Amino acid sequence: MQFAQKLFSKKGVISRWVRMKSVVVISGATSGLGNELLRTLLSNHIPTIAIGRRIDRLAQQFGADIQNLVALEADLAKSTDLQWLRNLEMCLETKEFRQIVLLSNAGDINPIGLVGENAADEMEKSLNVNLLAPMLLASTCVRLAKALCAELLVLNISSGAAHKPIPGWSAYCSAKAGARMFFDTLASEYPETVVVRHIDPGVLDTAMQRQIRESPPARFPAVQDFIALKSDGRLKPPSLVAAEIVASILSGMPK
Numbered sequence: 001m002q003f004a005q006k007l008f009s010k011k012g013v014i015s016r017w018v019r020m021k022s023v024v025v026i027s028g029a030t031s032g033l034g035n036e037l038l039r040t041l042l043s044n045h046i047p048t049i050a051i052g053r054r055i056d057r058l059a060q061q062f063g064a065d066i067q068n069l070v071a072l073e074a075d076l077a078k079s080t081d082l083q084w085l086r087n088l089e090m091c092l093e094t095k096e097f098r099q100i101v102l103l104s105n106a107g108d109i110n111p112i113g114l115v116g117e118n119a120a121d122e123m124e125k126s127l128n129v130n131l132l133a134p135m136l137l138a139s140t141c142v143r144l145a146k147a148l149c150a151e152l153l154v155l156n157i158s159s160g161a162a163h164k165p166i167p168g169w170s171a172y173c174s175a176k177a178g179a180r181m182f183f184d185t186l187a188s189e190y191p192e193t194v195v196v197r198h199i200d201p202g203v204l205d206t207a208m209q210r211q212i213r214e215s216p217p218a219r220f221p222a223v224q225d226f227i228a229l230k231s232d233g234r235l236k237p238p239s240l241v242a243a244e245i246v247a248s249i250l251s252g253m254p255k
């Protein structure tokens with residue numbers, strides 16, 4: 001929270017955004033694909049609100065004074081502390097953005113294990129990070145977009161697991177499928193305001209894949225296939241995927 005408080009209180013950081021037409025809200029920007037997305041957004045001078053835990057990492061990475069970044073601390077696995085949503089609202093509500101881009105990226109593959117062996121609190125955390133947090137973020141963003149007469153573009157970082165049952169990933173598959181349906185329903189409710197795109201980034205060389213490769217076969221029967229993807233050099237670099245996604249955001253921004 002220190003980083004967020006410092007940026008909030010810093011004259012100029014938010015107020016300078018008044019003349020900006022677009023803002024990006026991204027969840028899970030401290031590692032993996034999200035961190036590459038954030039790096040690419042900032043190198044293109046796009047005002048960005050990053051939501052995640054361990055945001056002090058962003059201060060170390062980008063410097064605490066970076067002009068276009070506001071970082072909001074949030075553990076998305078906890079559904080009881082929603083101060084981050086109120087902070088997000090404060091960042092957006094008084095500005096004159098014509099477009100809000102929500103990059104729903106934070107994700108957690110855990111619990112990895114067969115259904116009968118997963119603990120209830122692990123299943124709850126998975127649903128909180130992979131489904132409830134995207135719903136809460138979208139709910140706040142659409143309300144503000146309506147109030148600002150702005151467009152809301154949702155880029156849902158989805159997965160093949162949203163369509164295909166993968167033994168050992170029941171909570172992740174279910175939440176990813178649920179998020180997809182949730183965003184499609186959102187778009188159907190607000191056709192004049194909301195555009196939703198689902199992005200399956202492919203198999204990425206990130207911490208999530210490392211966790212998958214480290215799973216015991218009894219918990220994740222296909223583990224050898226994922227070990228082979230890494231050893232055969234078939235994982236995609238997240239920086240390449242991030243560059244494609246940011247290029248598509250830039251091409252659709254209001255001039």
Ligand SMILES: NC(=O)c1ccc[n+]([C@@H]2O[C@H](COP(=O)([O-])OP(=O)(O)OC[C@H]3O[C@@H](n4cnc5c(N)ncnc54)[C@H](OP(=O)(O)O)[C@@H]3O)[C@@H](O)[C@H]2O)c1
Nearest residue numbers: 028030031032033076077105106107159203204206207208
């Ligand atoms: N990796 C793949 O092969 C693959 C394939 C298809 C889809 N995806 C999707 O791509 C997206 C990015 O995944 P990735 O591969 O970059 O994974 P990653 O390296 O594990 O990064 C996940 C991000 O989500 C954040 N996160 C996780 N739990 C959180 C929590 N409780 N509160 C706040 N933030 C939390 C992480 O924060 P911390 O830095 O604090 O951990 C991190 O920034 C996910 O939606 C994933 O489902 C990945």
